[in-house]
Amino acid sequence: MTLTSPSVTTADSISIRGAVKIYGSGASQHVALQNVDVDIKRGQFVSIIGPSGCGKSTLLRLIAGLEDADEGIAEVFGVTAEQACAAKMIGLVPQAPALLPWKDVLGNVSMPAKINRRADKLRRRIHGHLERPAPDMIDLLHKAGLADAVHKLPAQLSGGMQQRAAIVRAFGVQPDVLLMDEPFSALDEFTRESIQEQLLDIWDENKTTVVFVTHSVSEAVRLSDKVLVMSARPGRITASVDITLPRPRSQAMLKSAEFHHFEDVIRDHLQTAWQENPMTGSTPIAAGAAS
Amino acid sequence: MSVLSPVQPSNQSGNQPDQPDPTSETSQEIPVSRPATPPATKRRSGSTGRFGFLRPAYWLPLAVLLVALGMLWSVTANDSPYLLPPLAAVGEALAANPLFYLTNAWATLAVALVGLAIGFVGSFILAVLVSELPVARRAIMPIAVVLSVTPLVAIAPALVVAFGFGPEPKLIVTALICFFPILINVSTGLRSVSPAVLQVFTTLHASRLEMLWHVRIPSALPYLFTALRVVFPLSIIGAVVAELSAPGAAEGLGTVISVASSNNRLAVVYAAIFCLAIMGSLLLLIITAIEDRVLHWHESRVAAKS
Ligand SMILES: Nc1ncnc2c1ncn2[C@@H]1O[C@H](COP(=O)(O)OP(=O)(O)O)[C@@H](O)[C@H]1O
Ligand SMILES: [Mg+2]
Numbered sequence: 001m002t003l004t005s006p007s008v009t010t011a012d013s014i015s016i017r018g019a020v021k022i023y024g025s026g027a028s029q030h031v032a033l034q035n036v037d038v039d040i041k042r043g044q045f046v047s048i049i050g051p052s053g054c055g056k057s058t059l060l061r062l063i064a065g066l067e068d069a070d071e072g073i074a075e076v077f078g079v080t081a082e083q084a085c086a087a088k089m090i091g092l093v094p095q096a097p098a099l100l101p102w103k104d105v106l107g108n109v110s111m112p113a114k115i116n117r118r119a120d121k122l123r124r125r126i127h128g129h130l131e132r133p134a135p136d137m138i139d140l141l142h143k144a145g146l147a148d149a150v151h152k153l154p155a156q157l158s159g160g161m162q163q164r165a166a167i168v169r170a171f172g173v174q175p176d177v178l179l180m181d182e183p184f185s186a187l188d189e190f191t192r193e194s195i196q197e198q199l200l201d202i203w204d205e206n207k208t209t210v211v212f213v214t215h216s217v218s219e220a221v222r223l224s225d226k227v228l229v230m231s232a233r234p235g236r237i238t239a240s241v242d243i244t245l246p247r248p249r250s251q252a253m254l255k256s257a258e259f260h261h262f263e264d265v266i267r268d269h270l271q272t273a274w275q276e277n278p279m280t281g282s283t284p285i286a287a288g289a290a291s
Numbered sequence: 292m293s294v295l296s297p298v299q300p301s302n303q304s305g306n307q308p309d310q311p312d313p314t315s316e317t318s319q320e321i322p323v324s325r326p327a328t329p330p331a332t333k334r335r336s337g338s339t340g341r342f343g344f345l346r347p348a349y350w351l352p353l354a355v356l357l358v359a360l361g362m363l364w365s366v367t368a369n370d371s372p373y374l375l376p377p378l379a380a381v382g383e384a385l386a387a388n389p390l391f392y393l394t395n396a397w398a399t400l401a402v403a404l405v406g407l408a409i410g411f412v413g414s415f416i417l418a419v420l421v422s423e424l425p426v427a428r429r430a431i432m433p434i435a436v437v438l439s440v441t442p443l444v445a446i447a448p449a450l451v452v453a454f455g456f457g458p459e460p461k462l463i464v465t466a467l468i469c470f471f472p473i474l475i476n477v478s479t480g481l482r483s484v485s486p487a488v489l490q491v492f493t494t495l496h497a498s499r500l501e502m503l504w505h506v507r508i509p510s511a512l513p514y515l516f517t518a519l520r521v522v523f524p525l526s527i528i529g530a531v532v533a534e535l536s537a538p539g540a541a542e543g544l545g546t547v548i549s550v551a552s553s554n555n556r557l558a559v560v561y562a563a564i565f566c567l568a569i570m571g572s573l574l575l576l577i578i579t580a581i582e583d584r585v586l587h588w589h590e591s592r593v594a595a596k597s
Contacts, residue, residue: 064494085496092494098487102509102588115505116496155593173495 011078019072031234047220055235088119091170097162160191231273380558398542406465418477439471465529480514
């Protein structure tokens with residue numbers, strides 16, 4: 001296995017070129033992704049927003065190597081998604097926390113380190129990979145507000161705490177890219193805002209690349225450097241909005257005029273996409289709707 | 292019995308308020324095909340704290356029923372002594388020679404446990420194979436389902452013909468009847484891992500062995516214990532039936548029963564049955580206690596503690 005396969009662009013970005021994903025065949029054929037191009041630079045925080053069923057999760061699964069594109073290329077920092085997984089370059093935070101119920105929080109977040117131990121060697125051979133020491137998991141748990149929960153079982157935690165643990169678990173392998181699929185959609189507003197803040201704190205320190213799927217406009221604006229707006233039938237990217245707000249983004253900034261400006265821009269894009277395609281059957285910003 | 296169908300993963304299906312409580316006496320007699328204990332509220336409402344079972348409301352119904360059944364027994368035994376022996380006679384039979392019953396109970400128990408162990412190891416290995424290899428699953432599972440609804444104890448006499456009066460037919464019967472409930476439940480449990488967990492571990496490039504060891508086998512434990520709660524008492528049934536079909540066998544409660552009934556010694560028959568009932572209950576108690584410890588992390592148990 002060569003880890004320096006020819007890359008379409010620079011090795012220092014996640015790049016998807018002309019990705020097509022079709023589910024089913026014949027009459028029930030469904031184009032989940034059509035000609036999707038994505039470029040995410042190392043260290044960027046990029047959100048993907050769009051109505052339910054527009055292919056956000058499919059796109060994320062493509063980057064995670066959980067699914068192969070029918071056409072097109074998906075590359076993660078110069079290697080294929082599969083090679084990236086083999087080198088543990090990808091951290092995944094699914095919509096459900098997906099913790100192991102028989103392990104306490106510390107056991108859960110330490111789990112990735114026990115698995116696929118060959119990855120560290122592979123990782124070092126990958127061009128552009130930044131070598132970082134393994135993080136102190138206890139320290140990371142404290143930063144995520146889980147100091148009291150270190151030795152608790154998942155069933156003893158609230159949904160927000162479980163999701164925090166899932167995020168810490170994903171950060172724990174020091175992945176080159178963190179993929180998050182609507183991680184906060186099941187949480188209440190308060191929990192959501194505090195967990196967003198902690199995510200930004202941890203991200204600030206680690207400067208990992210993050211691809212974040214959401215259906216909340218304000219969440220996308222607050223967290224991201226760039227927001228990709230998607231539209232359904234067929235699933236495609238209709239707009240890319242750079243969020244130029246300064247960081248760190250405080251609670252106060254959420255009420256500022258610039259913040260609202262970006263929210264409006266994204267809402268307009270979603271609105272247009274939806275009007276072209278009212279058949280999707282769902283409003284662009286279906287608050288609380290799980291996909 | 293519902294045992295033979297794969298169980299529902301109750302940790303995924305969430306709370307099911309009208310599940311029976313396996314920790315209550317009723318379901319210790321009737322093993323329920325569910326890996327989880329139900330919400331704790333049920334236990335709480337039935338008793339106040341730890342010594343709630345001392346309250347008359349708790350034990351009186353059972354006591355009344357037992358007394359009534361005892362009286363019914365005595366009346367029947369008086370009317371037709373060939374149907375039931377007097378309870379006192381059963382007690383005397385037990386008291387007269389406790390060592391006799393103990394040694395025979397031990398002989399039966401040893402066969403049951405060794406047979407169970409053989410069946411367990413075999414079925415667990417096969418369950419792993421079947422869950423890892425779709426081809427094996429498609430080949431084996433239909434046969435397993437058919438055999439699991441077949442009363443396999445019926446082959447005991449044939450095995451006695453084939454193997455004689457040694458331990459082999461008993462061990463084979465016991466192992467066989469324990470085999471399929473474990474196979475079906477464990478193979479279901481090994482594949483009960485949620486897609487999200489699988490995705491997380493796939494992106495970490497976990498090997499099949501790592502997946503099995505760290506994720507699949509622990510996930511299958513609730514299913515395994517459901518099977519064990521059924522199979523432990525079943526193993527005794529297997530051993531006893533095998534002993535009954537080998538009348539020349541030297542030891543075991545099954546032999547005691549068959550010898551005593553051909554001599555019309557009803558009291559001894561019922562004393563032996565009483566011993567079997569105690570043995571089955573003890574095994575069930577032990578497996579439930581082990582389950583409580585091993586599955587302490589299970590959602591329902593965690594809720595009961597906090
Ligand atoms: N495994 C699959 N098989 C068939 N269709 C699928 C599968 N996964 C997703 N789809 C379809 O592809 C479309 C996009 O799905 P998804 O990426 O989950 O959307 P989103 O995450 O944006 O809500 C949906 O219409 C969905 O029905
Ligand atoms: Mg989705």
